[in-house]
Amino acid sequence: MDFAFLLECFERLLPGIPMTLKLAGFSLLIGLVLAVLLAMARLSGIVVLEWFSRAYVFVFRGTPLLVQLFLIYYGLGQFPAIRQTFLWPFLREPYWCTLLALSLNTAAYGAEIVRGGLLSVAAGQVEAARACGMSGWLLYRRIVFPQALRQALPAYGSEIILMVKATSLASVVTLLELTGIAHKLISESFRAIEVFIVAGAIYLAINFVITRAVAWGERRLSPDRPADPLPSLPAA
Amino acid sequence: MNYFELMGFGPNGWGLPMIQAATMTLRVALAAFVVGLALGGLGAWAKLSGSRFARGAADVYTTVIRGIPDLLVIYLFYFGGSAVLGAIGKWFGATGFVGMPAFATGAIAVGLVSGAYQTEVLRGAFMAIAKGELEAARAVGMPPLLMFRRIIVPQVARYAIPGLGNVWQLILKESALISVTGLVELLRQAQIGAGSTRQPFYFFLTAAALYLVLTTLSTIIFERLETRAMRGVRRA
Amino acid sequence: MRAIKLLTLTAVVIGGLIAAGPADAQNKWAKIRIGTEGAYAPWNFVEGGKLTGFEVELAQDLCKRMKAECEIVPQDWDGIIPALNASKYDAIMAGMNITEKRQEVVSFSRPYAGGPHGFGVPKNSPLVKLPGLGERLSLVKNKAEAEKLIAESKALLKGKVIGVQVSTVNANFLQKYFKDVADIREYKTTEQHDLDLVAGRVDAIYADHSSLLATFSKPDFKDYQVAGVGLTGDILGNGVAVGLRKGDDDLRKLFDEAIAGALADGTIKTLSTKWFKTDMTPQ
Numbered sequence: 001m002d003f004a005f006l007l008e009c010f011e012r013l014l015p016g017i018p019m020t021l022k023l024a025g026f027s028l029l030i031g032l033v034l035a036v037l038l039a040m041a042r043l044s045g046i047v048v049l050e051w052f053s054r055a056y057v058f059v060f061r062g063t064p065l066l067v068q069l070f071l072i073y074y075g076l077g078q079f080p081a082i083r084q085t086f087l088w089p090f091l092r093e094p095y096w097c098t099l100l101a102l103s104l105n106t107a108a109y110g111a112e113i114v115r116g117g118l119l120s121v122a123a124g125q126v127e128a129a130r131a132c133g134m135s136g137w138l139l140y141r142r143i144v145f146p147q148a149l150r151q152a153l154p155a156y157g158s159e160i161i162l163m164v165k166a167t168s169l170a171s172v173v174t175l176l177e178l179t180g181i182a183h184k185l186i187s188e189s190f191r192a193i194e195v196f197i198v199a200g201a202i203y204l205a206i207n208f209v210i211t212r213a214v215a216w217g218e219r220r221l222s223p224d225r226p227a228d229p230l231p232s233l234p235a236a
Numbered sequence: 237m238n239y240f241e242l243m244g245f246g247p248n249g250w251g252l253p254m255i256q257a258a259t260m261t262l263r264v265a266l267a268a269f270v271v272g273l274a275l276g277g278l279g280a281w282a283k284l285s286g287s288r289f290a291r292g293a294a295d296v297y298t299t300v301i302r303g304i305p306d307l308l309v310i311y312l313f314y315f316g317g318s319a320v321l322g323a324i325g326k327w328f329g330a331t332g333f334v335g336m337p338a339f340a341t342g343a344i345a346v347g348l349v350s351g352a353y354q355t356e357v358l359r360g361a362f363m364a365i366a367k368g369e370l371e372a373a374r375a376v377g378m379p380p381l382l383m384f385r386r387i388i389v390p391q392v393a394r395y396a397i398p399g400l401g402n403v404w405q406l407i408l409k410e411s412a413l414i415s416v417t418g419l420v421e422l423l424r425q426a427q428i429g430a431g432s433t434r435q436p437f438y439f440f441l442t443a444a445a446l447y448l449v450l451t452t453l454s455t456i457i458f459e460r461l462e463t464r465a466m467r468g469v470r471r472a
Numbered sequence: 473m474r475a476i477k478l479l480t481l482t483a484v485v486i487g488g489l490i491a492a493g494p495a496d497a498q499n500k501w502a503k504i505r506i507g508t509e510g511a512y513a514p515w516n517f518v519e520g521g522k523l524t525g526f527e528v529e530l531a532q533d534l535c536k537r538m539k540a541e542c543e544i545v546p547q548d549w550d551g552i553i554p555a556l557n558a559s560k561y562d563a564i565m566a567g568m569n570i571t572e573k574r575q576e577v578v579s580f581s582r583p584y585a586g587g588p589h590g591f592g593v594p595k596n597s598p599l600v601k602l603p604g605l606g607e608r609l610s611l612v613k614n615k616a617e618a619e620k621l622i623a624e625s626k627a628l629l630k631g632k633v634i635g636v637q638v639s640t641v642n643a644n645f646l647q648k649y650f651k652d653v654a655d656i657r658e659y660k661t662t663e664q665h666d667l668d669l670v671a672g673r674v675d676a677i678y679a680d681h682s683s684l685l686a687t688f689s690k691p692d693f694k695d696y697q698v699a700g701v702g703l704t705g706d707i708l709g710n711g712v713a714v715g716l717r718k719g720d721d722d723l724r725k726l727f728d729e730a731i732a733g734a735l736a737d738g739t740i741k742t743l744s745t746k747w748f749k750t751d752m753t754p755q
Binding site: 187 | 299300302303304305306307308311312315316319320408409410411412413415416423426427430434435436437440441443444447448451452
C-alpha cells in the first residue's frame with residue numbers, strides 16, 4: 001500500500017466534501033418542505049390534490065434519479081424558449097440543476113415517509129384533541145408532529161444517507177464533488193483501488209456521523225425504545 | 237421531426253433501439269439480482285452463524301456497501317475490474333488474467349450493492365420462521381440438507397418476497413448508472429439518440445417512460461407473487 | 473448452509489471462466505483487437521451503425537501490412553487505457569497523444585498523425601478576438617512566442633466557462649495554463665461539451681482542430697468557429713500514436729514497421745487529406 005499516494009488522494013479529495021455536504025444538505029431541506037406539502041396534499045381530502053400527490057410520488061419513485069437529472073440538465077437546455085427566461089441563470093449551472101433534481105427526488109420518498117408518520121398517530125388522540133376544542137395549527141404542533149416525527153425518524157435517517165450517496169451523481173454533469181474528484185484522480189493515475197479506498201472511507205465517515213446523529217435523535221424522542229443500529233432498506 | 241416520428245419504428249425512428257436497450261436493462265438487472273441473491277444468501281448465512289468472524293465479515297460488507305455511493309463501486313469495477321477480479325481470483329487459487337466485459341462489470345457492481353440489502357432481507361425472512369418448526373425438524377432427526385430444502389427455503393422465499401421486490405426496484409433504477417461503463421442499456425441508448433439528434437428532452441422523456449413501465453410491471457408481478465406465496469397463511 | 477457456499481463458489485468460478493480469454497500460443501499476433509472511442513469524428517465515429525473514420529481505415533491498412541486480422545472494439549474514452557491493460561483489446565487507436573504521464577502505464581508506437589489544438593467559440597462571442605487565429609505554434613519549438621499568446625489570452629478568458637473532455641491533453645493544457653482565470657468543466661465525451669456549448673452553458677470548448685472543424689461543419693453548429701492560436705507539443709502531447717501494453721514490444725515493432733511503410737508510400741497522407749482535408753502526418 002502506497003501511503004504517500006493515499007495521503008495525496010485524501011488531500012485532493014478534501015475540497016469535494018463541502019460540495020457533497022452542501023448538495024445533500026440543501027436538497028434534503030428543500031425536499032423535506034416539499035415532502036410535507038405533498039403528504040398533506042395526499043391526506044387533504046381534496047381529490048385533485050390527492051391525485052397530483054400520488055402521480056408525483058409514482059413518477060419520481062418509479063424512474064432513476066440519473067434520468068431525472070439528465071432530463072433537467074440536458075433536456076431543458078434543448079428549448080431556446082427556456083434559455084430566454086429568468087430561470088436560465090439557474091438551469092445553466094450544474095449545481096442548481098443537481099440541487100433541483102435531488103430535491104424533487106427526495107421529496108417523493110420523503111412524502112411517503114412523512115405520510116406514514118402522520119398516519120401512525122393514533123386516531124383516538126386526534127379525536128380527543130378535537131373534542132377539547134384544539135384545532136388546526138395547535139393540534140398539529142402539540143399532538144401530530146411530535147409523534148409523527150418519532151415514527152418517521154428511522155426511515156428518514158435512511159433517506160438522509162441515501163441522499164448523501166445520491167450526490168455522487170452530480171459528477172456525471174461535471175460537478176466536482178467527492179465522486180467527481182475521485183473519477184478524475186482514477187483517470188489520471190490509473191490506480192482505481194487506492195482512490196476507491198480513500199473516497200469510500202470519506203463517505204463512510206460522513207455516513208457514520210449521520211447515523212450516530214439520527215440514533216441520538218431517536219433515543220431523545222423515544223427513551224423507552226432501543227434505536228435501530230443500521231439504516232433500513234428504502235421503500236421502492 | 238415531431239416526437240412520434242422520432243420515437244416511431246420507421247426508418248429514422250428510434251423506437252426499436254430504445255426498446256432493445258430496455259431489454260438490455262432487464263437482462264443486466266436480472267444478472268445483478270442473481271449475483272445479489274448469491275451474495276445475500278452467503279451474507280445472511282454468515283450473519284446467522286455462530287462464528288464471530290463470519291458475522292463480523294458480513295457486518296463489514298453490509299455497512300461498507302450501504303455507506304458508499306453505488307457510482308463509486310461501479311467506477312471501481314469499471315477502471316479497476318481486472319485488478320479486483322485478479323485479487324479475488326488469486327484468493328481462490330486462480331492464476332493468469334481475467335477480462336471483464338461491460339455487462340459483467342455492471343452486473344457484478346450492482347449485484348454487489350444489492351447483495352448487502354438482500355442479506356438483510358433474507359436474514360429477516362429466516363428469522364420470521366417459527367423456531368418451533370426448526371426444533372421439531374431437528375428433533376425427528378431430519379438431516380440439515382433436507383431441512384433446508386423442505387422447511388427453510390420455502391418459508392424464506394415466502395417472507396422475503398416483499399423485501400426482494402423492493403431490492404428488485406432498486407436494481408432496476410441503479411442499472412441506469414451502468415451507462416457510465418458504456419453498456420448500451422436504456423439510459424445510454426437515450427444519450428446516444430440525444431447526441432445524434434440533439435433532442436435530449438424527447439429521448440430522456442421516453443427513457444423515463446420506459447423505466448416507469450418496467451417498475452410498474454415489476455410492482456404488479458411482485459404483488460401477485462406475494463399473494464400466491466401467502467396463500468393459507470393466517471395474518472394477525 | 474454449505475450448499476449456499478458451494479453454489480456461490482461455483483458461480484464465481486464459472487463467471488471467471490466465462491470472462492477469461494483463451495490463451496493463444498501460436499502466431500501470437502495473427503488476430504489483433506484494436507480499441508477505439510467511436511465518438512471522436514473524424515478520427516473514429518459511428519455512422520449508420522458502423523465504426524468508421526480516419527483511424528478505422530488506417531487500422532485496416534496497417535493490419536494488412538502486418539498480415540493480421542483486425543477487430544475494432546468500441547470503448548468509452550475515460551476507461552480506454554484501463555481496458556487495454558485489462559486485455560479487453562491489444563492496441564488503442566483513438567486519437568490518443570503521446571504524453572509522459574501515459575507513458576508510465578502504456579507504451580506507444582511511432583506517431584502517425586498530429587495536429588494543432590485550439591478553442592471553439594460562438595461567432596458572436598468576444599472570444600473570437602483571442603490572439604493568434606490562423607497561426608500554428610509548438611509549445612516546444614516556439615515556446616516563448618506561444619506562452620506570450622497564452623498570457624495575452626488570459627485576460628479575455630477571465631471568468632469564462634470552458635468545456636473540455638476529461639482525461640485528455642486538452643484538459644491537462646487548460647488546467648496548467650488557465651486554471652486560475654477560467655472555470656474548467658470536464659465532460660465524459662466531446663458530444664456532451666458540444667451540447668453544452670450550443671446550450672450556452674460553456675462559453676468555449678477546447679479540443680483539437682480536426683475535431684472542432686468536423687463538429688462545426690454540421691448545420692446545428694454553423695454559428696461557431698475556431699479561435700485563438702493552434703498549439704501542439706509539450707503538455708499537448710507529441711503526436712497521435714498507437715497505445716500498447718508495456719511488454720508487448722513485439723506488437724509495437726510490428727506497428728512501427730507498418731506505420732513507417734504507410735508513411736513512406738503516402739497512404740497516411742491520402743487518408744489524412746480524405747478525412748481532415750489537410751495533411752496531418754507528423755512533421
